[in-house]
Amino acid sequence: MSYELIAALMFGSMLLMMLTGQRMFGVIGFVAVVAAIFLWGDRGGYDLAFAQTIKLMNWYPLLTLPMFIFMGYVMSESHLADDLYRMFHVWFGPVPGGLAIGTILLMVLISAMNGLSVAGMAIGATIALPELLRRSYDKRMVTGVIQAGASLGILVPPSVVMVLYAMIARQPVGKLWLAGVMPGLLLAALFILYIWLRCKFNPSLGPPIAEAEREKITRAEKYRLLLAGLMPVGIFLVMMVPFVAGYTRLVESSVIGALAATSVALFKGRMTWKILDICTRKTLAISCMFLWIILAALAFGAVFDGLRAVDFVRDLFMDNLGLGRWEILILMQLSFILMGTFLDDTAMLVIVAPLYVPIVRMLEFDLIWYGVLYTITCQIAYMTPPFGYNLFLMRAMAPNDVTLNDIYRSIIPFVGVMILGLAIVMAFPQIALWLPELLYNP
Known part of the structure; x- marks a missing residue:
């Protein structure tokens, strides 16, 4: 045979x-x-x-996995993210679509402390969704915003999916995480621009906070919320600044992040034995699954x-079909998007990475850059029917008047924005590679 x-x-x-x-x-x-x-x-x-x-x-960097997962669950279960959303509510409320824009920013910061799309969905659906619907935001706009924002969890560091890719592709996790920063911010900016333009031309989709309500919020209250809301940002800086400056390695930074989140929860009186037990059990379950x-x-x-199956695939693409290197790359991305309609991100990576990673190396593309392309494609897969994880999670968390048809239709423009972002990163690889090259090759 x-x-x-x-x-x-x-x-x-x-x-x-x-x-x-x-x-x-x-x-x-x-x-x-x-x-x-x-x-x-x-x-x-x-x-x-x-x-x-x-x-x-x-593989020593694998120790970061439970630390970052634990940190994310502490943020979620102790409701530290609530303060962050109240801050965005006050500061961005007067802008057309301001609360939706604040939700995207909330998701970016939650992603920077968790690395899982599920946590962002849970926080967005429990904190932002009821508030946005109560303020007469369009339900399709709202569900699309939360799903798109939550998908950033696997691109903005610390991304758990990138840890899996790093192990299979044998690439440094730190470089991959740094490579995800600028594309993640690019996608967030594109989401915000789309929301602002839609709500600017059609204010009924995302009405600003009424002037009477804005007048009730004092300047002192604004700054108090700003201080409370920036606490999670402080956790991220305490964790990442020593790593970027070279004082700590990745594992030590992950421990600092977990300790910082736990300390803040204790300081605010929100860490109980019950919450600690829940966070520990969930961390153990997710970590074991990934292992x-x-x-x-x-x-x-x-x-x-x-x-030597790679040789067979290479011969098929290059000799039999006569495709160029960019054509092969685009074909691989299209296959990921197709598989994403019925498989999750880890299944796609495990099935295809043993074939695609050596081909990418042979075509002389950067494997760090390709890891970012794969992760963006996973974001698109999270939101495309019939499998899309975020679609199912949103249906489970949304109120009854938000139908599955509403959820499916809500993601269409955001998937288009993400495909645009993918094309930009493909056309300009330095968007992903600039930061790791700057910090790893000073």
Whole structure:
């Protein structure tokens, strides 16, 4: 049996097993180990799984994963983000669409302290959504804003998805996180520009706060909210400034972030044993899930390396189809968007990365830059039916008068904005590469 046929059987078996509803890491790991046993015998199959486990346990930056996840859950469960939203409510309320713009800024800051889209969705749906609907914001505009803003969680550092990509692509996590800063801010700026323009020409979509209400807010109250709302920003700066300045490594910075968030929650009297227990349990569950997925991905990729399946795909693209390097890159991004309609981000990465990462390296594209492109594509996948994670989360959290049809229609303009952002980053790679080159190669 040819290696190409074995690779095709591995893909087919994995997709078929996914339809049974089994856990992602179990499906991928099972296919990898069975294929290794078939190819190299019992000892080869067992050695494959053991070797990938050792490789995973020796990857020191992986310790950042539970720290950042814990920090995000502390921010969420202790309601530290509430102060942040009240600040945006007061300072941006007079602007057309101001509360929606404030929601995007809230999501950016939450993303900078969490790294998961789910946390942003939970905070946006529980804090921003009721307030926006109460103030007569258009329900489609509101649901689109929250879904788009929450998707920034996997691009703005510390991104958990980028940790997974870094492990598979063997790239420094710190460089990937820095590469996500400018594209993340670019997407946020494009979202804000779109919201402002829509509400400027159609004020009924996002009416500003009434003048009578604005007059009731004193200047002292404004500055008090500004101080309280900037506390989460302080947590982020305390965590990232020592890392960027070179005083700490990534792992130490993640510990500083977790301690800072916990200290602020204690200082405000919002950290209880119950909240600590909830944060710890959720952190353990998410961290273990990612560890199993990374382990399965490494095993799957090792089998593909042994099969030299990359050579087969390269010959297909370059020799048989005669495509250029940019055409191949665009085709790979389109395949990610297509897969994103029925797979989540980790599944896409685990399935395709063993093939695409070596091809990107062979085409002489920067793997850090490509990691940003992949992450933006995952953001688009989070919002595209029928699978889109954020669509399901929004439906579960939204009130009954917000229908699934409203949610689907709400994301159309924001997906268009994200595709525009993806095209800009593809056309101008330095948007992603400037910051890591500046800080890693002074």
